[in-house]
Amino acid sequence: MPTVTEILQTMDYGPAPEASDIVTAWLRSHEAFGHYIDGRLTPPGATFEVRNPATGAVVARATQGTAEDVAAAVAAARAALPGWSRLDGHERARWLYAIARGIQKRERFLAVLEVIDNGKPIREARDIDVPLAARHFYHHAGWAELVATEFPGARPVGVCGQIIPWNFPLLMLAWKVAPALAAGNTVVLKPAEYTPLTALAFAEICAEIGLPRGVVNIVTGDGSTGAALVAAPVDKIAFTGSTEVGRAIRRATAGTGKKLTLELGGKSPFIVFQDADLDAAVEGVVDAIWFNQGQVCCAGSRILVQEAVEAAFVAKLKARMAKLRVGDPLDKSTDVGAIVDAVQLARVTELVAKGQAEGAVLHQAPCALPEAGWWFAPGFLTDVAPANTVAEVEIFGPVATLTTFRTPDEAVELANNTRYGLAATVWSENINLALDVAARVKAGVVWVNATNLFDAGAGFGGYRESGFGREGGREGMHEYLVLPGPRERAEAPPLPPGTAPHPQPPARVTGIDRTAKLYIGGAQKRPDSGHSFVVARRGRVLGLAGLGNRKDIRNAVEAAHAARGWGRAAGHNRAQVLYYLAENLAAREAEFAARLSAAGVARAKAEVAAAIRRAFWYAAQADKYDGAVHSTKSAHVTLAMPEPWGVMGIACPTDAPLLGFLSLVLPAIAMGNAVVAVPSQNMPLAATDLYQVLETSDLPGGVVNIVTGARDELARTLAEHDDVAAMWYCGPPAGGRAVEEASAGNLKATWLVPNRDWLAPDGQGREFLRRATQVKNIWIPYGE
């Protein structure tokens, strides 16, 4: 121990270790951990080692969950479901409140345990992870109280399988468990194998407060346990983790009817404009990439700096980086702790080396690393061209890339030059510029002049391959509820499109031959195949339609992308187009009714009338379905903005050839999407007749593209297309399954739309609008 006089010479901070004796005693008292199933801590089975990343030492043994363990947990959750979901919301609120209090009462215990399990600094576990976890349960105690009045008629999804990552073990547990329980679901949660301990401590808290058995079940284990949970008879899977595993889960759940939310990886841009407060932006980098050793899905890992301030920014960043304290994560003055596991360390090391080999220059904090455990000195890479591997691949370690840009347009272009879309950060003192970029960047969360802000009251989740679904706030509650839906009914079976000539008995010529082509980019196009197929009723030919193929889909998607301006138009302008469409349809009401009648549609007049009304309804919604300002932190505006997906694929039912088509296309375009639609395979002429209506209604070319032909084949091409952001499919289960499977390629959001009586009132509604949008949360702290 140095003397006061000696310390006065150096003015060192000295060690400030957080006490860990209570936690180590608790760990010692559990020779090996079992699961938490049906309200009981089960005896351990075959176990795996849990290590402290900062020392490499084994601190516990946890049980490798088997398929039987998962089955037992799911059965317990299933058994508990009726009782839990029937509880009065207020009763459930009391339980969630008790959990929140339970976490608070064990706050230091949980923080220290998280550090030992994960390697993160105690400052973060103590000030961020644990308080946010408690806040999540408090917030959702509120939703439990309000769910009946705020979501009338909604019911819980059922048994939810939840798989969480190792970077924020307790916090991710809270993000998953709290909304599920609030909505009346029961859960089976699998924590990551690197970090099962706080989940097991949470199980003991549930047992301590006497939570009804089976409501929360926790099964530990590796990826195979997770796969067993995905395969188990659950009603929903919620997953946070890598995009690779997310893709596998998407494929595994395809066609099962399991509701799915995925919160996956990211390569989030961190944009620094020349008018930014550079010191603040540098501090933002600390919070972005050196927070939690950079093991953060939404980490601002791609720093984009305007050329004019690059030198100044890099100099400041280096100076700040030199102040980082790397080491014992239990020390209260530590900024950067240990990497969670040797496997992750090897991955980070390898990627950074690859980036250097491809021309990047690594700058690292001048710090000594401990000998035991897994460590990587925080740093950043400069001279990173967009083509460099590290500009594209998520490093998931404490290393950001730094690239320069010249103009705001280029900043947006670089920011969006990624397959991901989880988060973005914008630094500028110019509110016009900051909000412009926030609007244009493809990301589910945008922070202006701040980074990594979280609150239970705001939605969190990604665009693109960062997943779909939101966690937190009202958006997040939707993921755990089923809203009242239509009475589902099977559509008429699709008729095979016959392309051979179809001789008919001679008849009187009634007019000039009409040629129904495809409608792409606002123009009628011949099908690439050079084939037309017969549209007939009971052997009588009604006409011919173009037989679209994958190349037509490709062209239609390109045309849809060219119509991006539609999404930026004011809701009022889109409304005007839709009203005009209704007007022009009304002018030709009799003609459309006759066409439908000839095709054998039973209530043809009613269908056309309903289509006109529906166009009015979505025109009315175009400037009214809007967002919210969430109540999060004081002096912060948190905007939840519904944004269009961009380009959507829509496969229509064989039924209601006009109304079924418009019931899906109208909400999509009302919200600003451009669509590629495959109309009723049996009666595509109801849609091809619309071309002139669309043209005369001032609908910009490319907003609605129509490809006729074999629906399921075309739907599959759309679902596989990496440049289609969302896909609606109305058809039989096999087709739905194929769409869901194919969607895994770019993880597009899919909606298997139940076929229904399209004339009924529930042929339209807010659910269509919600499905036609994704929510972007923009955080703007204010104050001068």
Next chain:
Amino acid sequence: MLLANTERNPGGPLRPDWFEAVAVNTPAAERRAATLTTRRSVKKVWQAAWLVNAIRCIDLTTLAGDDTPHRVERLCAKARQPLAPRIMEGLGLERLTTGAVCVYPTMVGTAVRALAGTGIPVASVATGFPAGLMPLKLRLEEIRYAVAEGADEIDIVITRAHVLDGNWAALHDEVAQMREACGPAHLKAILATGDLKTLRNVYKASMVAMQAGADFIKTSTGKEGVNATLPVSLVMVRAIRDYGERTGWRVGFKPAGGMKTAKDALAWQILMKEELGEAWLSPALFRLGASSMLADIERQLEHFVTGRYAASSRHALA
């Protein structure tokens, strides 16, 4: 490259381009200030040493309308022996004084006599403290009076109106004249940040004061509605850092007013170490303008020495 502080910042011409386009984001500054003290912890003997260091940096101050020579003598006695001998012994220290004593100009003579032979500098406020709204001629004359009385350091107040009006030339000119009037005495420029309101104003006023030759920049008189805060201090030390990078000169920092606890003493030292470096933990470049803070530090240090919580009644009043 920063020069050692053996030479004083000479100042120079007004350079508005160094500050006119400055961006200070207030919520970001507040976030940084709020987490500075949660990111660093000083415990046990290190905390004791840091509190001792804080005493070395305190400008022990009395600036009240009822100040009398006896009151000032009492204060000087505390400055000479800020800790009870039993605490000094427990800490293994032989000599410890405060950084300076700070009084009104009419009390400078008393303080100089009371501190004779101790090496403790006497600081005097001047220039129509605290509002500064006296004719410049009289304000300069007041500086000369205090220096003549034996003041080693002059804590001047700036004309806030010059900042609020953006009249940087007038501000530069005023501070430069005051610096000249100080002669060998060091000049601490009080910005009265509570009156300037915005952090951008604070940054700009800091930069102008340094360009005009301030040896120290200081937050407050202690008489404004809001005195020293961490976000304001953060912006001022960043201005000091920027000035140092541009010119090579080191300028000192003095937060004043509102800091009452040992915890505050640690917080501001963490700020200096993190944002500027160890050099700014010595009285040559860092002062704490405080009066009641010393009493709390003394109690904490007694607790460190004895393991028992202390009572102020056992410590000498300032």
